[in-house]
Amino acid sequence: MSAPLLASVLFPMPVPEPFDYEIPDTLSVDQGSIVYAPLGARMVCGVVWKVFRAQEKDQERTLKPIANVVDTPPLPVSCLEFVDFVARYCCHRQGVVLRMVLSSPEALKPSPVQTLYAPATTLPEKMTPAREKVLQVVQNGFFSITELARRAQVSPGVITALAKAGGLIAKTQPVDRPFAPPNPERTGLNLTASQRTAASDLISLTRQDSFAPALLDGVTGSGKTEVYFDAIADVLLRDPSAQVLVLLPEIALTQDVLARFERRFGAPPAEWHSERTNMQRRRVWREVTNGRARIVVGARSALFLPFANLRLIVVDEEHDSSYKQEDGVLYHARDMAVARAKFAEAAIILASATPSLESMLNARSGRYAHVRLQARPGAAVLPPISTIDMREHPPATGNWLSPPLIEAIEETLQQKEQCLLFLNRRGYAPLTICRHCGERMKAPDSSTYLVEHRYNGRLVCHLTGYSMPKPKACPACGTPDSLHPVGPGVERLQEEVATRFPDASIEIFSSDSTKNAEEVRALIARMEQGKIDILIGTQMAAKGHNFPGLTLVGVVDADMGLHGADMRAGERTYQTLMQVAGRAGRASRPGRALLQTHQPDHEAILALCSGDRETFISAELSLREDMGFPPFGRLAALVFSAPTEPEAQRAARDFVAMAPLVQGVDIWGPTEPPLSRVRGRWRQRLLLRAERQIDLSAMINAWRSRVNLPRNIRLKVDIDPYSFL
Numbered sequence: 001m002s003a004p005l006l007a008s009v010l011f012p013m014p015v016p017e018p019f020d021y022e023i024p025d026t027l028s029v030d031q032g033s034i035v036y037a038p039l040g041a042r043m044v045c046g047v048v049w050k051v052f053r054a055q056e057k058d059q060e061r062t063l064k065p066i067a068n069v070v071d072t073p074p075l076p077v078s079c080l081e082f083v084d085f086v087a088r089y090c091c092h093r094q095g096v097v098l099r100m101v102l103s104s105p106e107a108l109k110p111s112p113v114q115t116l117y118a119p120a121t122t123l124p125e126k127m128t129p130a131r132e133k134v135l136q137v138v139q140n141g142f143f144s145i146t147e148l149a150r151r152a153q154v155s156p157g158v159i160t161a162l163a164k165a166g167g168l169i170a171k172t173q174p175v176d177r178p179f180a181p182p183n184p185e186r187t188g189l190n191l192t193a194s195q196r197t198a199a200s201d202l203i204s205l206t207r208q209d210s211f212a213p214a215l216l217d218g219v220t221g222s223g224k225t226e227v228y229f230d231a232i233a234d235v236l237l238r239d240p241s242a243q244v245l246v247l248l249p250e251i252a253l254t255q256d257v258l259a260r261f262e263r264r265f266g267a268p269p270a271e272w273h274s275e276r277t278n279m280q281r282r283r284v285w286r287e288v289t290n291g292r293a294r295i296v297v298g299a300r301s302a303l304f305l306p307f308a309n310l311r312l313i314v315v316d317e318e319h320d321s322s323y324k325q326e327d328g329v330l331y332h333a334r335d336m337a338v339a340r341a342k343f344a345e346a347a348i349i350l351a352s353a354t355p356s357l358e359s360m361l362n363a364r365s366g367r368y369a370h371v372r373l374q375a376r377p378g379a380a381v382l383p384p385i386s387t388i389d390m391r392e393h394p395p396a397t398g399n400w401l402s403p404p405l406i407e408a409i410e411e412t413l414q415q416k417e418q419c420l421l422f423l424n425r426r427g428y429a430p431l432t433i434c435r436h437c438g439e440r441m442k443a444p445d446s447s448t449y450l451v452e453h454r455y456n457g458r459l460v461c462h463l464t465g466y467s468m469p470k471p472k473a474c475p476a477c478g479t480p481d482s483l484h485p486v487g488p489g490v491e492r493l494q495e496e497v498a499t500r501f502p503d504a505s506i507e508i509f510s511s512d513s514t515k516n517a518e519e520v521r522a523l524i525a526r527m528e529q530g531k532i533d534i535l536i537g538t539q540m541a542a543k544g545h546n547f548p549g550l551t552l553v554g555v556v557d558a559d560m561g562l563h564g565a566d567m568r569a570g571e572r573t574y575q576t577l578m579q580v581a582g583r584a585g586r587a588s589r590p591g592r593a594l595l596q597t598h599q600p601d602h603e604a605i606l607a608l609c610s611g612d613r614e615t616f617i618s619a620e621l622s623l624r625e626d627m628g629f630p631p632f633g634r635l636a637a638l639v640f641s642a643p644t645e646p647e648a649q650r651a652a653r654d655f656v657a658m659a660p661l662v663q664g665v666d667i668w669g670p671t672e673p674p675l676s677r678v679r680g681r682w683r684q685r686l687l688l689r690a691e692r693q694i695d696l697s698a699m700i701n702a703w704r705s706r707v708n709l710p711r712n713i714r715l716k717v718d719i720d721p722y723s724f725l
Contacts, residue, residue, distance in 0.1 A: 003054040005029070007066060009037050010083075011046040012099035018049040022065040029066060032074030034108060036067045043067055045108065047075055047098060070108050073289055075101070075306045078343040082304075085339055089697050091704070091717040092329045100304040100329065106278060107285035111174035116142035117163060124165035130154045131162050138168065176283040178292050182265035184236035188229050192377045195223050199230035201371045206235050206312055206347040213338060215318075215363040216351040218373030219382055220582025221546075224351045225257065227373065228314050229264050231349065235312045236294060242311040243288070246297045247333060249320035250543060251275075256524065257316075258297060265295065272298030272305060275517055300325060300333030303340055310344045313337050317543070318350040318359060319575050324722040332720055334359075353582060354575040357624065358631040360617055383553070383584040383591035385577075385608050387600040399496050400488045405554045405594055406500060409534065412552040413504060417589065418527070419534045420547075421493060422580045423556040426462060426510050426538055428454040428492045429485030432470070439476035441483065445680040453512065454491050464679055490536050493556060497534055509537035542580040551591040553584045558595035562602060566724055567629050571620055574604040574613075581608070630720060634690040636700060637721040639673070641681040641714045651713040652684035658707045662699055664691040675725045681714070687721075 007029055008018035021037050023029045033048045083101060087094040102108075119138050124131070133152040137143070149156045162168050191199060198216065205212040218224040235242050248257065251273040262268045270284045270293040284305070287293035291308035298305075300323055315323070315337050323333040334350065335358075341348035350359050350368070363370035375382075393402040400423075401409075412419050429452045432441040441450045443461035450459035452470060460467045473480040485492065490508050497506055507513070507523065514520045520540075526532050530549045535541065561573040577595060585591020597605055607616030625632045640655070642648035652670035659667055669686040676683055690696045697719055709715060 006052055006054050006063065007033075007035070007048045008050040008052075009035060009046040009066070010049045010098055011039060011044050011095050012102045013044075013095045014093050015095040016093050018046075018094075020061070020063055022063045023051070024065045027066060027069055029069060030074050031077060032080060034070040034072055034075070034102075036070070038064050038067065045070070045102065045105065047080070047102070049080060071110075072108060072286075073291075073308060075289075076308065076344075078310075078340075078345075079306045081343045082336075082340050085343070086329065086331060086336060088701070089339075090329055090331050090719055091697055091700050097304075097329055100301065101306055103301070103304065104278070104282045104285040107282040107289070111176035111283075111286070113172045114144055114175050115170050115172050116144055117148055117159060117168045117170055118142045120167055120169045122166065124162065124167040126165065128158075130158045131167060134159055134162055135167065142171065175279070176286060179270050179287055179294075180267035181292075182236060182267050182269075182294050184233040184265065186233075186264060186266050188233075188264050189223075189226050191223070191226060191230070194373060194375065195227050195377065198371045198373055199227045201369065202228060202231040202349060203234045205369055206231055207238070208347070209311075210345050211342045212347040212369070213341065213362070213367070214347070214349050214369040214371055215355055215359050216349050216371050216373070217355050217360075217363070218351070218353060219375065220353040220579065221382075222353070222373035222375060223377055224353075224373060225260060225316070226264075227371075228316075228349050228351060229260075231347075232295065232312060232314070233265070235347075239309070239311060241291055241309045243291065243293065243307045243309050244295050244312045244314070245302060245305070245307065245310060246295070246314040246316060247300060247302060247323070247337060248297060249299075249317050249322035250540075251297065251299050256546070261295065261297065269295040269297040272296055272302040274299065274301075300331075303333055303336055307344070310340070311346050313341050313346060313348040315348070315350045317352055319352045319354050319356040321572065321722055326723060330716070330718045332722070335720065354578045357571055357617065357620055361621060361631045382611075383581055383593050385581050385593045385595065385611075387558070387595045387597050387605060387609060389600050390596055390598045400493060400556055401496060401500070401554075402596055405556075405596060408552055408554065408592075408594055409501065413501065413533055415551075417551040418530065418532065418547060418549045419552045419554065420541060420550055420580070420583055421497065421534060421536045421554045421556055422538075422541060423488065423490055423493055423536065424538050424560060424576070425451075425487070425489040425557075426453075426512055427451040427460065427489040428495075429487050429489050431486040432459060432483050433486050434474040434477060434479065434482045435484045436479040436482040437474060437477040439474055441475075445677070447675050447677045451489065452485050454495075455512075463675070488556070490538060494536050497536065501534065504533040505531060506534045506536065507532050509535055509541045511538070511540065514540070537580075539576070542576060542583065545583060547583060549589075550584055551589050553581050553591070553593040555580065555593070555595045558597040558605060559599050559602075562599060562604070567624070567627070568722070570602070570604040570616075574607060574616060577604075577608055628689055628691065633692055634688075634694065634696045634719075635721060636688040636690075636696050637716075637718040637724070638686040638688070638700070639716045639718070640670070640684045640686075641678070641716070643681060643712055645676075645682040647710075647712065648682040648684045651709060652686065655703075655707055655709070655715075656686065658703065660699060660703055660706075662690075662694065664694050665689070665696070665699065673725060 005023040007021050007023050010018040036043050083097045087097045137152045145156050145159050205214050232244050272284050288305045315334050318334050325331050362368040388402050388404045395402050409419050431449050432452050443466045448461050448463050458467050459470050474482045527547050581593035640648050640652045666689045670684045673685040
């Protein structure tokens, strides 16, 4: 008699490893099966990580049996391998990462059903005005009772009675319907010769049917989306079960991209992001798992959907810092997407007009194919970029626009064209200070300055969400009317622009002025239709939008991102300003970009104005290599937090005292970070730098296992940190 089968089951909770269970003879269990098994006194959903025959040592153990198997396809092995990799690389427990995969528990159940009504072939004997209204509405197709009652303006009881009388026929169907399949045979826009060459190069990579990474490196407005559309179409056409994942950095800001998918493939893609309802998310999860959602467009968390046959991943705007997850499991979606493609043996396209240094180095070294688009199609040309030296052309006292920029705005408005003024600061002013005692307004539980918002009269912490009415007197010294705004935000800039150009139509584009995707779409539509003369925008305005009438971009503070100790400051500034400048001149009318700066000789500013990107990239890479920073070395941040400052300091010092001695690893700190207190907890920070060949994640995991931190101490491990606050 053969030994019984056992299963290791991983649960989506903070557990370090799977637990072993017996597999009853009555159940069919495979690797990846989603099952219910007893955990303590509860019955918990988990995933079978491994199926194996019991050894002699296993037969000495008393194991509980798996209770039942969920009627859904097993998770692919590549998905399980990806979970293991993310947990190991990001120094998190496997179960926490698995929870990101099983993010829609409702999807494990069959879809709810609904009853729809249509007109019967005969009328009931008794007709009333209300019934006649129902029959008039229902002539146009099947309707749910709620929708039919709303349209006919009758009570649901009228519809129920009409159905019983034989005037309506009813049918039931699942609430969660399959997505309309895309049609890869539909043709897209006519591509230019260079676009066709780029598309052909990408198609050649996807046809390898193995892991194949490519950097699609195209200037703003060069048609990268249409090019990777051709690659998607070829993947779907060759394999009727193939699935494609397209990641966007902030999907709520790119609704026009979703519309382009529908025009190109004849059906909208499945969407996955935080603004989706639970019902929409369960539908996407179920259809992805069953292989019926062929194209998924999503935010970074879409990486963890259990695709049945993932053949291609596209990471659009791959340079964007929004791909970095800053809470929970800390990961960079671009890097994890490459790993996801490798485990699935799929192709991956990283697309950007301003690629990250990591991707550029991989392309230069041959690890990635480098596909380039160096010009805009048709009459559109890249806008020239020039600087306004604020030392020579200072604004008027209390204002923020220099005379040359004001003159450029006047010229643009006279020509009936549009302007974009870019300032990446929300609210009215980033700092409020007491002119009497010097008190700086901070959040009560964090070392963050409160941002003044004039439109609602409140001071807001954009990190924690804390908000308070602006006091009439200084809370420190009690002096009335002494709180003064310092520095400009977009609201303050709008105030200046409205005074200077009273006849212009002016709007703000920020997360405060557009709170959801519908408001974003409405604002973008007004801009595209020419109803806005001057758009004042934060980072949201630089996210790939196409405004045909926009010919002038004015960057109010081009130096903002150059301050601080962030090693990526120059790279980020270059990327942001190039992206926002690229909004100008995307149609037949030429555009231009003006950068207000106190540092016109900074290498990032000079590279923008000269168009010499390659020299800038080479200089940045050389500096990183000299310092041993990514992509030539590895970085990790360890942040300790505690209820009191001494406890945080002591925990960090004790942890460092237990550090393993590893050649090639430098430990800097502990030290107080710029944000020393967040949400009432004091923080201490370590920064680790390691040579590239060292497995820094493994070292940190081993280090943590040697230290028992007090229960009131929290430790956050951030591999490849992007924030140094």
